[in-house]
Amino acid sequence: MDISALPARERILLTAHDLFYADGIRATGIDRVIAASGVTKVTFYRHFPSKDDLVRAFLDHRHARWMAWFVDALGRRGAHERAGNAGALLLLADVMAEWFADPAFRGCAFINAVAEVGGSVEGAAERAREHKREMVEVIAGLLPAALPARMALAQAAALGVDGAIVKAQMGGAAPAREAVDDLRRLLEALAATLHR
Amino acid sequence: MDISALPARERILLTAHDLFYADGIRATGIDRVIAASGVTKVTFYRHFPSKDDLVRAFLDHRHARWMAWFVDALGRRGAHERAGNAGALLLLADVMAEWFADPAFRGCAFINAVAEVGGSVEGAAERAREHKREMVEVIAGLLPAALPARMALAQAAALGVDGAIVKAQMGGAAPAREAVDDLRRLLEALAATLHR
DNA sequence: CCACATGTAGACAGACCTGTCTACATGCCT
DNA sequence: AGGCATGTAGACAGGTCTGTCTACATGTGG
Numbered sequence: 001m002d003i004s005a006l007p008a009r010e011r012i013l014l015t016a017h018d019l020f021y022a023d024g025i026r027a028t029g030i031d032r033v034i035a036a037s038g039v040t041k042v043t044f045y046r047h048f049p050s051k052d053d054l055v056r057a058f059l060d061h062r063h064a065r066w067m068a069w070f071v072d073a074l075g076r077r078g079a080h081e082r083a084g085n086a087g088a089l090l091l092l093a094d095v096m097a098e099w100f101a102d103p104a105f106r107g108c109a110f111i112n113a114v115a116e117v118g119g120s121v122e123g124a125a126e127r128a129r130e131h132k133r134e135m136v137e138v139i140a141g142l143l144p145a146a147l148p149a150r151m152a153l154a155q156a157a158a159l160g161v162d163g164a165i166v167k168a169q170m171g172g173a174a175p176a177r178e179a180v181d182d183l184r185r186l187l188e189a190l191a192a193t194l195h196r
Numbered sequence: 197m198d199i200s201a202l203p204a205r206e207r208i209l210l211t212a213h214d215l216f217y218a219d220g221i222r223a224t225g226i227d228r229v230i231a232a233s234g235v236t237k238v239t240f241y242r243h244f245p246s247k248d249d250l251v252r253a254f255l256d257h258r259h260a261r262w263m264a265w266f267v268d269a270l271g272r273r274g275a276h277e278r279a280g281n282a283g284a285l286l287l288l289a290d291v292m293a294e295w296f297a298d299p300a301f302r303g304c305a306f307i308n309a310v311a312e313v314g315g316s317v318e319g320a321a322e323r324a325r326e327h328k329r330e331m332v333e334v335i336a337g338l339l340p341a342a343l344p345a346r347m348a349l350a351q352a353a354a355l356g357v358d359g360a361i362v363k364a365q366m367g368g369a370a371p372a373r374e375a376v377d378d379l380r381r382l383l384e385a386l387a388a389t390l391h392r
Numbered sequence: 393c394c395a396c397a398t399g400t401a402g403a404c405a406g407a408c409c410t411g412t413c414t415a416c417a418t419g420c421c422t
Numbered sequence: 423a424g425g426c427a428t429g430t431a432g433a434c435a436g437g438t439c440t441g442t443c444t445a446c447a448t449g450t451g452g
Binding site: 114115116118119120125156159162170181182183 | 219220222223303307308310311312313314315316321324325328348349351352354355356357358359360362363365366367371374375377378379381382385386388389
């Protein structure tokens, strides 16, 4: 995708996304976003009156992009057909494995944002909660529609997914693979509760 | 504890701990640590040649303090006597509930540190991994010593614990309680795999 | 008794941060 | 023809950051 052909606002937002996600929000100055997006200061501040506004726009953009990828990655593995089957939850492990293998992977942008600016950028924590809420809903879609404890089970699975994300982010010897193995074991245990 | 009576190095370290944990590492400037610990700049830089050195010392201190609390909190609930029992894993939910209820709770310092400075402070990620490794070992101590999949099970449980921590940190309506409920459900599912 | 670690007080440098400002160009819609 | 959104170029202000510097005080161990 050729970024330089896009209108200024998109260019700024896409550039900020890559920098914020890769290096962190606090570590990325406005000047660097401006230089990298090939825009001038006036243009930037016309679109985003303050850095906090850009951070919020970044989170909204990230949410839309990640959710689309997440739903698609599940769909590519036949989540729709298998939904309700005991094994459908297990697809989460494969999907996470795909994400962790991305060289650009640096954890969940929302978990990171809460750690970095959760208390200082208004609306950041709310967006993080909303993001996780929607993630849980997609996970719930893998479970039998009539299951009474459906949402509770989906939330337990989401806990495992988030745990795997932070473990994979910490890096080290063979962390991403280990995180996926742990997650698979955990999801198997949860799926087994369906048969009782 | 009267901090002002301690030698300068301890005063700096304890002050930095509170500020780094409460507000974040990047958001806390050296000047603020210096002012709050009642020390001068020369004294500070004699003990910690750079901020990164202070960050590493903070992580080491935090690790020792948190692990001691964790082991103690489990012990207070009879973890030693119940170790190996199917229900021992469930103690983790109670222990996390105790932590989440602390007004100073702001997530796991190591997860936060990786998100904030994982790539820029040398040694931060390594310390985070070591911290989690030791946490897993304590969790493994709750499981039957002869269990073949002991470590794998402990790691799966640790994934749930970390997921609960980040969920509780995000705040919102009733997040800490929810995170504990989710964690309990997840640990029950894992404990059930012992009976098969 | 003197050497050294430990401490105090505060100025200073140089970098980077966010955000504002002036002055000018272009193209589109009415 | 005129008005307005959108764009460019770059100087500037005022703050915060990390880290260094000079100059002096105190107490303890060899």
